[in-house]
Amino acid sequence: MKKHLRVNKALIGQKWVHNLVMTIENGRVTGLTDVNTGDDSAKPQHSYTSLTVDMHIQGTVIPGYIDTQVNGGGGIMFNQTPSFHRLRVMADAHRQFGTTTLFPTLITDQIDVIERAADAIAEAISDEHPSIAGVHFEGPHLSVEKKGVHPPRFIRKLSDRELDTYTRTDLGQVVLTVAPENVPTSVIGELVASGVVVALGHSNATYRQVERAIEAGATGFTHLFNAMSPLTSREPGMVGAALLNKCLCGLIVDHQHVHPKTVELAYKIKGPHELMLVTDAMAHVGTTQQTIPFFDRNISRQGNKLTTEDGTLAGSCLDMHSALMHCVNDIQIPLADASAMASTTPAAFTKIRDRVGDIAIGKVANFLVLDDNNALNAVWQYGQQVSGITIPNNN
Incomplete structure (x- = not known):
């Protein structure tokens, strides 16, 4: 019609x-x-x-907004019994805040959970769910030193069984976050050749290690500044490599993960076509629940901040429209640029700009x-x- x-x-x-x-x-x-x-x-x-x-x-x-890092929403975490039903709940929770396309994100977990998550995504893609364009596997091939809230007992090298899952052809677009010190450049090249978008994050890598991963085909960075080796006077680290290269960088603009002035600096260096807004949202988005179980711990909301019992920052309760409003109102980024960071740039990063963005x-x-x-x-x-x-x- x-x-x-x-x-x-x-x-x-x-x-x-x-x-x-x-x-x-x-x-x-x-x-x-x-x-x-x-x-x-x-x-x-x-x-x-x-x-x-x-x-x-x-x-x-x-x-419409495109969020490439959505761990949960509507009271549900994707890791907890991954299924198509849970994906629908998550998508509905985020759609009310303007996210019309998303990449459900599975954090570090056991191989059977990864495979069940892949099956749920495949069902969503086959069913042509309007919001789900693929999947983001954030781990488990990360750095223990920069694990954040990822369970260290599950962090490991990449196996053939996992490689077979990441390169399935029924998952839409696959995004995989790895620590380059934990994944050989030859494997990064193999993943990229199979169509996987490789991002770098949760890493304590040196600048040179990051450069080699980029040369192998990595094209992005997961939540810039957070859980990555910092920029220092004698070692640029992953932050320095992210700012110097043309790769695209996710950014959590909730004023908890990154100081507004640091966001402003990144925007002045990278511009709206190399920065993309992400939420790193946990189950709290779209619900009034304050505390939600997470593996063997709990994640609790305190205002606009999520933490574990020991005070560790644990994802966010951010939605995409709030992220855009923070950019426009607090950092004085023009609406057109903030919109690009929330739609056009993530569409380009995930290679779906022919359809959306x-x-x-x-x-x-x-x-x-x-x-x-x-x-x-x-x-x-x-x-x-x-x-x-x-x-x-x-x-």
């Missing part, structure tokens, strides 16, 4: 366009018509006067409607409004 939406203001190709009609058919954008000129970037062209507008979207329209002809109609204060008013996914209020056309 075709529908025409009149939009007051939209971010199209990193530029603000005012007063246009967006045509949607079968869940994808098929036309973007300038109301003032009648110019349409779709073919065949249509004049605005020939269009019957079905709805008037008053507000600012930006692409922008409002463009041929791409899935995933977009958000913000009010004048950038509060989230409505979420659209595959051309359908799934939350919020949008004003019907009264012309």
Whole structure:
């Protein structure tokens, strides 16, 4: 079914366009018509006067968010009995905050849990779940020294059995976080050749070790600044390598993991097309639960911070829209750039930009409607409004 939406203001190709009609058919954008000129970037062209507008979207329209690091949501952790049902709960919890595409993230665990998680993802991909584009395995091939809350008893070298799981062809796009000192460059090259996106993180590697991993095909860094060897005067470490290279870096902008001024510095060095917002969200997002079990410990919420009993920072209760608002309001990053960090850049990193990440002809109609204060008013996914209020056309 075709529908025409009149939009007051939209971010199209990193530029603000005012007063246009967006045509949607079968869940994808098929036309973007300038109301003032009648110019349409779709073919065949249509004049605005020939269009019957079905709805008037008053507000600012930006692409739906893409979160590449989602450990849990809606009271559920992916590691706990991974299943398609749990994935649906997690996706629903994050969608209300503007995340229309996500990569469920399995942290360090036993091989049978990894395989069951892969089966759940394969079911979601086969079922064409609208939010799930793949999976992120964060570990278990990490550094014990930079483990964070990852259980050290499960951290290990990469086996053939695990390699077979990561390179399955029914998982959508696979992202794998490794510590380069724990995975040979030959294995990184093999993973990349099989289509896996390799990110570096939870690592105490030297600058040279990181450089060799990048030369082997690693293209990103997992939660920049957190759980990685720091930049010092005599050893640039993983942080120095991340800032110097063209690789893409995830960033948790919750004001708990990274100081706002450190975010500002990273933004000035890397720019919006090499930084991507991630939540590293735990089960707390989308629920009022304060304490949730995590392996043999508990993770508790204290305000906007999650910690274990000993005070160790344990993921976040951050949602993507809050991350964007922190960037815009507290760090003074322009909305267009913050939007790119939440959509276009993660789409490029995960190699799904041919489908999502922008409002463009041929791409899935995933977009958000913000009010004048950038509060989230409505979420659209595959051309359908799934939350919020949008004003019907009264012309």
